[in-house]
Amino acid sequence: MxxxxxxxxxxxxxxxxxxxxxxxxxxxxxxxxxxxxxxxxxxxxxxxxxxxxxxxxxxxxxxxxxxxxxxxxxxxxxxxxxxxxxxxxxxxxxxxxxxxxxxxxxxxxxxxxxxxxxxxxxxxxxxxxxxxxxxxxxxxxxxxxxxxxxxxxxxxxxxxxxxxxxxxxxxxxxxxxxxxxxxxxxxxxxxxxxxxxxxxxxxxxxxxxxxxxxxxxxxxxxxxxxxxxxxxxxxxxxxxxxxxxxxxxxxxxxxxxxxxxxxxxxxxxxxxxxPTVVLLPGKDDWVMGPGTQDTWVVPAGHRTSMTRGANPVLVDGVVAGTWRVRADVLEVDAPASAGLAAEATRLRSLLGADLDLRTP
Incomplete structure (x- = not known):
């Protein structure tokens, strides 16, 4: 079966x-x-x-x-x-x-x-x-x-x-x-x-x-x-x-x-x-392995940003937006998600930086 x-x-x-x-x-x-x-x-x-x-x-x-x-x-x-x-x-x-x-x-x-x-x-x-x-x-x-x-x-x-x-x-x-x-x-x-x-x-x-x-x-x-x-x-x-x-x-x-x-x-x-939220760097294998044309991971509206190497915000494995660090601020351009605060804390630790989180 x-x-x-x-x-x-x-x-x-x-x-x-x-x-x-x-x-x-x-x-x-x-x-x-x-x-x-x-x-x-x-x-x-x-x-x-x-x-x-x-x-x-x-x-x-x-x-x-x-x-x-x-x-x-x-x-x-x-x-x-x-x-x-x-x-x-x-x-x-x-x-x-x-x-x-x-x-x-x-x-x-x-x-x-x-x-x-x-x-x-x-x-x-x-x-x-x-x-x-x-x-x-x-x-x-x-x-x-x-x-x-x-x-x-x-x-x-x-x-x-x-x-x-x-x-x-x-x-x-x-x-x-x-x-x-x-x-x-x-x-x-x-x-x-x-x-x-x-x-x-x-x-x-x-x-x-x-x-x-x-x-x-x-x-x-x-x-x-x-x-x-x-x-x-x-x-x-x-x-x-x-x-x-x-x-x-x-x-x-x-x-x-x-x-x-x-x-x-x-x-x-x-x-x-x-439920998961993951912040990854641009050109990460999660995106590049299947490719930006595979809408399982990259919805059509995010394809251009992923192709250009923007940092993806994954919500349940799907690209939902992008993030970047500017000065001492972590700017996240994605819909609000329950797991974002915890993932932002993880990213601060990974980067060794004290970053303020800013969302839309």
Whole structure:
């Protein structure tokens, strides 16, 4: 018999799964669940610490990067994300599947054939092995290399476009300092680094991990996350979905067909919604994972503000407005809600700031 749940149940289950109702033990658990946490246009420390059972002091993400519990690299949407070293490789495998460096425009512009990349990557890996090092260190080595000297300038004046394929193939990650100058290092310096697996192993795994964190969901939302986010390719994603269908169960969410992990469907069925108010930073995974077009989380009237990176106010998991800090004031532009005062107190603690709450 097909499970029937309400949308409120489904979102309550997802909030719990994403550690927004019951906090996780450590930052790695949070990031591993979400797959990746954005750095630019967001506040990764707030995103992660809002999901911890014991948030501690500001700077928890920086501390986790420094000791290798997390890594920072180019992945989703061509930008920089904080990722768990145990799972990052699977997503990087998907991002590198398109072999951008083999495009004719790349070959001609960089004067580098696809079959020359393995040798170049080996040079880069050797330089960053004892990192973090500035990109200039790679440039210095390439400048004395007969075949690759012309590419030294891409590192001397760091060309992020050119650096990305090295990150996608697991040769480099960015240095751990969120706010310092650009540095490069080997991902193997992170104790949990598991490497970049074969694409056909990584693909089904990534699909299941998305359903696990963002379910109940649809193939279209998987395509948004792994296709739009990582350019994995629609045909590949359709094939991987078929391969994992045996691990999924179709559920009825107020008449809409969605899919959930079979191993978690009982938990979904017993979930009971509870009133919640959550203040998250802009570009948080709660919004970006399903995407601003998914009206489950982002009603049409809030889509523009979410796309532009405003900080969302969630009421029962749904974007109901925005918030911002101006001087010593927490300004909340959202309908009055019973849980707002308690959540504002939590935000003050997370930010380490004494803020006056102002509402419409």
């Amino acid at each position: 097909q499970l029937r749940v309400t949308r409120s149940q489904a979102l309550a289950w997802r909030m719990r799964r994403q550690h927004l109702l019951a906090g996780a033990a450590d930052p790695t658990e949070v990031v591993r669940t979400l797959a990746a946490v954005s750095v630019f246009g967001s506040d990764p420390d707030l995103s992660v610490r809002r999901r911890l059972a014991s948030p501690g002091e500001p700077g928890e993400v920086q501390r986790a990067l420094t000791d290798g519990r997390l890594v920072r690299t180019f992945s989703f949407r061509g930008s920089v994300q904080v990722m768990a070293p145990e799972t990052a490789g699977a997503y990087l495998a998907l991002r590198s599947a398109g072999r951008q460096w083999a495009l004719r425009s790349w070959v001609e512009h960089y004067r580098l054939a696809p079959d020359e990349w393995p040798d170049l990557r080996a040079v880069v890996r050797e330089v960053v092995a004892s990192g973090p090092v500035p990109p200039q260190a790679v440039a210095d080595v390439l400048a004395g290399h007969q075949r690759f000297a012309h590419l030294a300038k891409e590192f001397a004046q760091p060309n992020h476009t050119f650096l990305k394929p090295f990150a996608w193939q697991g040769d480099i990650v960015l240095g751990p300092d969120l706010f310092g100058p650009l540095e490069l290092q080997s991902p193997a310096l992170a104790p949990g680094w598991a490497g970049v697996p074969d694409l056909e192993e990584a693909g089904p795994r990534a699909v299941l991990e998305y359903v696990d964190a963002y379910g109940p969901t649809t193939p279209g939302l998987v395509d948004h996350w792994l296709g739009g986010g990582l350019s994995a390719g629609r045909k590949r994603l359709e094939r991987w979905w078929r391969e994992v269908e045996g691990d999924l169960v179709e559920v009825d969410v107020e008449g809409e067909a969605r899919w959930h992990l079979a191993s978690r469907v009982d938990d979904l069925g017993t979930t009971r919604p509870e």
